Amino acid sequence: MDKALVGEMNIMDRSGHKQMKWNTDKLDEILAAKETFDTLIKEGYSAFGSKSKTEAKHSIREFDSTMEEMVIVPRTVGG
């Protein structure tokens, strides 16, 4: 039997970042994480993720619950 994974989403903000975790076995947690992801992407945030925490992150457009780690970055502005 496969062991359930815990995915985490780090959302950057002024507190450093907020963390949201989901257990790949629990549908309600996955749905809550997906909803947050979709809302942030609609607001202009960018998402980067990887299947394992040690891998380099790459840009993603869709929520993937099998990813171990995601980083959500506020939209970029020129300075």
Next chain:
Amino acid sequence: MPILQETWRVVRRVLFRTNPPASARLQNGRAGNGSGRNNASLAARADGNRLRGFYEWVKEQMLEAQRDSELVMQEEMRKDRRAKRRALSLMMRLLSPDQRVEFRKYRHFHVVGGSSGNRYRIRAAAFANIDVVGSDGKVRHRLCAHPAGDVPVYDVMAAQMLHLQDPATEPRFLQRANIHPALSDDRARASSVWIV
């Protein structure tokens, strides 16, 4: 503004109690000079006491407000430090082992552009902190683009790295970035921040 309202209430109380109506003053004057003078001096002493009390009250209120604002400031600084520590831990997790070593040593790290192959040096600074490094190792120019909102400097650096190393996001990031002339090495070092 409850403090102002309270102050105004006390001022009014002091003013109206210390100035008796004109008719009362007139009667006191007629009653004879000696007793009038005594009454006046008693009233003046009472006024003085009330004013002193009022002054002490205002001073106490001001000290309390000062203490409150110092506490708020300390709490803000604590929050700020906590945010920087959290951001630093996230950034360190996202860096490769080589980038981590470089950052610990020099307070900057290099990233290779995902689509352009350009070399970027991301420094711990608040403004125009990305140096575009040429093949000769010299800085050609600097870029300024960062995540919107008030995010800690290490979150800014992590976000810049994520955008630049990804082939899909690098071109969009470069389009948004403003270009600034290169700084001399001394000025670049001076503009770095290292606060945890």
